[in-house]
Structure formats: structure tokens, C-alpha cells
Amino acid sequence: MVWHLQGGSPMARNQGGAQLSFLIVSLVGMVVLCFVVFQQNSDINASDNALAAAEGEVASKEDKIREQSIEIYGLRVLIHGNSETSVPVPEIEAMIEKSGGDIATARGSSSSREYESLTEMYDDSIDTIRFLNNELQSQRSAAEAKDNEYQEVVTSKSNLGSQLNEEIDSLRSQLNDMQVQLEQSRTRAREESASLREEVERLVQDNSATVYKLQRDLSISENLLQRSNDRIEELKREIVREQTFAMVEPDGEVLKVSEELGKAWINLGSKARLRRGLVFDVFAYQKGGKRISKGRVEVLSVQDQFSEVAILENLDRFNPISTGDMIASPFYDQNDVPMFVFAGDSATNGRYSIEDMKRKIELFGGVVSDEVHLNTDYIVAVKGYEDSDEYGLARDLGVTILRETELLDFIDF
Template identity: 35%
Template sequence: MAQRDGSIYLYLFIVACVLFMIMTVLFFLENSAKENILADKARVEAQKTSLENDKRDLNQTIGELRNLIAGPTADSADWPKEPHYMDLMKEKAERAINEVLTELKEPPRSYDSLIGCYGDIQGLFKRLLEARAEAFAKRDAAVGSEVKVREASDSTVAEITKANSQTLTSLQELQAKYEDLDGRSKAEKAELVKQLEKERDEHTEQVVLLSRQSAFKDTQIKALENRVEKLLAEVNKEKTDEDVEADGKIVNILSSSGKGWINLGRPDHLPSGLVFRVFQYTKGGKKHFKGQVEVQKVGDDLSEVRVIEEKDSLNPIVAGDYVTSAFYDPKAQIVFVFAGTEMESKDVTKDYVVSKMKSYGAQVSEKVDINTDFLVAFKNYENTPEYKAARELGVTVIRERDLLEYIGR
């Protein structure tokens, strides 16, 4: 019994020892795990502190980047949150760089990031500074050239001023010489006037004598002209009475107004103002003269006439009577010459008038001679050589409107 009790106690003791050892091991294991946990906690705290420091540094860096990009007034609350904001910033930077490249005449560039833009911005900024320095250099060179030109201009102005002063002095000297010469010329002119008056008085007698001789010659010429006219009248009368033939016929006559028409026109070379004698045939083929008509307007086939003389009111001029004139020849070609610078009428041209006159059988000549019948007076005809020659040869001068009437305008 006592032995069994001792075994029990021994077992209990062993169990107690084992338990003690287990508790000791557990105690040491727990302390080791706690230290590990504390060590891990300390390590985690250190990592947390490091991460907080990194976060603070990162936030500071982000703030600095914000200040760099958006300025010192940028607030994190106003910072755009869109994911494509960085792309927009890159596109703006790329657009700005390409504008500068366009000014520099270089091809555009594209970028994947703002860093690439920043690298080119530095180079472009340097080139812009170089271009600015070059522009300033050119400006300074231009200013220098302008200064030189201005100095040269000032020198030229000084020379011109000096030359003007010398010229003014010369002009004053010339003015003095002119006044002296003018005084001398006036004195000489007065002396010449005296001599001229004296010579005029001496030649007055000769002038009077020449005037008398000239008047006598004019009287003789006038008498001869009158004689020639009388002889021509006698010759024409003799021809009219004996050998005259009918040139045309009265087509119609208005007894109330004395206006009538004859069967002659421009193709027959009929001039305006020509006077015809009117007659009728009587028994035996004799001619009985009834009066005279004057051509008023020349037409293409018929011409208008006016009765200017009627010998017997009981035997008036009627249609069917004949007309004749010793001064009219339908086969003769009338010669015209133009004098003056241009026509007064704006409705027709000179070429048209010439062609119309030629179609009626007239001739247009350049110079006045003995065969010229009419001189047509255009503008400023008085001082032309044609007009002077026409006056010397006694050629009839007609006005422009008379010529236009002749061609039916």
C-alpha cells in the first residue's frame, strides 16, 4: 500500500515535472513570439514612418509640380481630376511648340509625354534667345546704318545750304546786272523809238504815194472785174437764148407757196443754191421763158426749188415745164477740199462724208488748185494753207452744214 502510494506520488511528481517543463517551454515560446511580434510591430511602425515621410515628400513634390505647372496660387481642391487632363496639357504644349517651329520654318513634332515637350522647350527657348539676339544685332546694325545715313544727309544738307547761299549771291549779282542792262535797254529803246518816229515822218510821203498808187490799181482791177462779169453775162445770155438745152423738168409746183420739185438730185451733181431758168416749148419748137427757180434742198432723186421770178401771172410755172442753166453741167465732176482740224458734227465721221460724196460722183482733193469748186470749212479753218489758197484763187467756201445738206444729212 505504501509502495503503491509512493509510485503514485512518483508519477505525480514526474507529471508535475513534465508539466513544469511544458509550462517553462510555453513561457519561453510565448516570450519569444511576443518579442517577435514587438519586433515586427516596431518594423511595421518604422515602415509606416518611412512611408509617411515618402508620402510627405511625394506630396511636397506634387505641390512643387503644381506650382511649376499652374502657379503658386494653385489649390489641390481646384486641380482637375479628369484622367485625360495630362493629355490636354501635353497637346497644348505640343501645339505651342509646333507654332514656334512653324515660325522657325521647321516641320512639326509630336510627343508622348510632357517630359519630351519640356526637353524641346529648352532647346527652342535657346534658339529663340539666339534669334532675339540676332534680331537685336540686325537692329543695332540698322540703327548704325541709319546714323551713318543721317550723318551723310546732314553733311549733304550742309553742302546744299552752302551751295544755295552761293547761288543766292550769284542771283543777287545777276539781278544787279539785269537791272543795269534793263536800264540801258530802256534808254536804247527810247532812242530807237525816236529814230523810228523820225524815219516814219521821213517816209510818210512815200507811204501816201504808195497808198494812192495802190488805190488806183484797185480801181483798175475792180473796173476790169466788172468788165469781165459783163462779158461773161453777155456770153451766158447769148448761149441761153440760142443754144441752151433743157437740164431737167418741173415735177410738181405749189402755186400758193411757190415751192416745187425738179427731177434732178445728188447723182446729177446738182449744187444747192443754183438758179435755173424755166421755159416751155411752143409751136415750132421755140422756147418761151416763164421765170426762174432756185434750188433749196438737194435730194437723191428729186430736189426742192423755190420760185424766185415769174414773168406772167397768167402763164405761171407749172409741172412739166423745163429748167436750164448755163452754169450747170451734170457730167462735170465737182471737186471739194477740206480745211480745218475736225468736223463740228458728232453724228457723222469724215470718212462717211467722203464715201457719200464719192458715191454722188464728187471728187475730194487734198490741195486747192484752179480746178477746185468748193472749200469745206471745218473747225479752225481760218489759219490753214487751204483756206489761204482758196481766197487767192476765188474758190467758193461753204460751211459744214451746207456739205451735210448736199449729201442728205
């Protein structure tokens, strides 16, 4: 009992501590609640201030919009009148779009600018007007300079015209004087002509016999001159007569003949640029210089000073190839390679064409050309050669004419 009175019971002490803790927690909660309320009041005040500022800004923008609307309306009235519905917006946009090219053209530029509004177009339009005004002033200055130059030229021409008029008057005066002198000269000339005519008639009568004799002598001289010209033409034709292979100078001669072996030896060797396989025509000269063909020989072997040949043909067994006979070949020239030119259209031998004969000539050491030159050695005459230009030129140049049959004697064996 005494214990309860002095210290109280443990349960009572626990209840008092719990109440105290609850009181402390309540106080802390109230403090936190007050802080939260204060903070929310601050946020509300800040939001109210921001809202008021936004409302003020909106009001300011609305004022600007009203001002711009008034300006736009004023521009519309200025451009299109008082009716707002009469503003052709598409036409204005088309005008703005077209104005870029027009302004560029006015400034002499090839690049067109695109405008977003009438304000941009207005600024460039003002600049373009200034530019065109400057150009106009420049053109006016140039025109004034040209006008001054023209006035100077007119003044100069006027002075020159005065000088020319004075010169014309002087020339007219001189012309009149010359006409007077000319008339006087004509009168004297007529008088002298009449006098000379009388003198001529007298001389003709006195010298008629002399004139007749001179005319007769002149006629005789003309006849003699014509005969001389005819003789000269005849001699010319004889000089340029056709040069044939029978007229070619000999290349060498036969030194020795062996009828048993069918061989002979000639005076041409390697020093004379002779080669094996070459065929020569063998001939002899008779009295009067006539040339008689006796046969053909072919070179078998070549020494320095002479060569051995085979007798291919004796044309006359009673007049065979013998010592001292001459030899000649169109394929032999100890100084140069012989050159051939064909004249005519086609071959007539029936065995070789013109192309075949050309290859044969080259095989035997000759050269074939398409045109006649000064160094051409032989003209090969085939069918139709008389009408060819090559034949006519060869005759004029004195080139040797080689008949088709004569050529075959040297390449066809």
C-alpha cells in the first residue's frame, strides 16, 4: 500500500508518457501543416502574379493586333477603297510573285527574287526606281553629248559645203575655159584633117604602083611562111614518133657461141649488175641500120666480166645466134631499176591478166607504176592503149612502147 502511494503504479506512468508523446507529435504535425499552408499561399500568390503578367501581355498583344488591323485596313482602303470585301488577295499575291522578275529585268539581272510581302517589294521597287532614274540621267547625258557632237558635225559640214561650193564654182569656170579651148582645137583639127586627107589622096595616087607590088610580095611571103610552118609541124611529128622496143639501144653483145652445148657467153657480168634468170633478145644490124631479131637467151651463171647464157630460141636456123650479135632486155638497166607503166584496159594474150603481168614484171626485178614520169622506161601497150592518157604522154616524153607480145617473150617461158 505504501508502495502505491509513493511512486504510483507502473501503468499510470505509462499512460502519462503516451499522452506526452501524442502531444509532442500533435505539435509537430501542426507546425508542418502551418508550413505547408504558408508554402501553398506563396505558390498561389506567385501564380496570381504570373497570371496577372500573362493577362497584361495578352492585353498588350491584343492592342498591337488592333493597331496592325487598323494599319492593314488603312492599306486596304488606300489600295482598293473602303470595302474590305473587295481586296483581291490572289491578285495581290500574283502581283508580288510577278514583281520579282520585273524588278530583276529592270535592273538587268537574270536572277529573279521572291518577295514575301508588299513591304519587301516596296523597298526593292524604290531602289529600282532610283536605279532606273540614274540610268535615265546617264542616257540623257549621253544623248546630250551625242547632240553636241551632231551639232559640231553639222557646223563642220556646213563649212565644208561652203568650201565645196567655192571649189565647184572655180571648176565650172575652168570647165568653161577648157570648152572654149576644146572648140578651138576641134576647129584646128578639122582644118588639119582636111589638109592631111588631101595629102593622103595625092600620095595614094602617086604610090599606087608601089602599094600593088608590096601587096604581091606580102602574099608570096605569106605562102612561103605557111609552107615553112607545115614543114615544121611535119618535122615535129617525126621527132615525137612512137619509140618501140626495136629502137632500144643494145645492152651488150655475144662473145662466144657453142651450138653443141646450146650455150653462149655475153660481155655482161656481176660488175654490170647482171643477175641470173634474166632473158635477153638477141639481134643483129644489117646494112642500112635495119634490126633483125635472131632469138632469145637466158642468163645461167654470172661472173665478174662475163656471163654464161642458155640459147632459148633461134628464129632462123640458117642465121643462128652468133658471136658479135647484140642483146637487149627491158628488165635490165645497170644504172637503175626499170620502171613499167601499163596503158590500156585489158590483156589480149588469153593466159595472163594485167595483174598477172604486173606480178611477173616485179618477179623479174622491174617496178610497176600507175602514172608516166620522166624516169619511166617502158609503156606496156595492151588493148585500148591508143586512147589512154598514158600512151599519149609516153609518146610526148619519148618513152619506149613495149607491145604485149614483146613483154610475153621475156616473162612467158
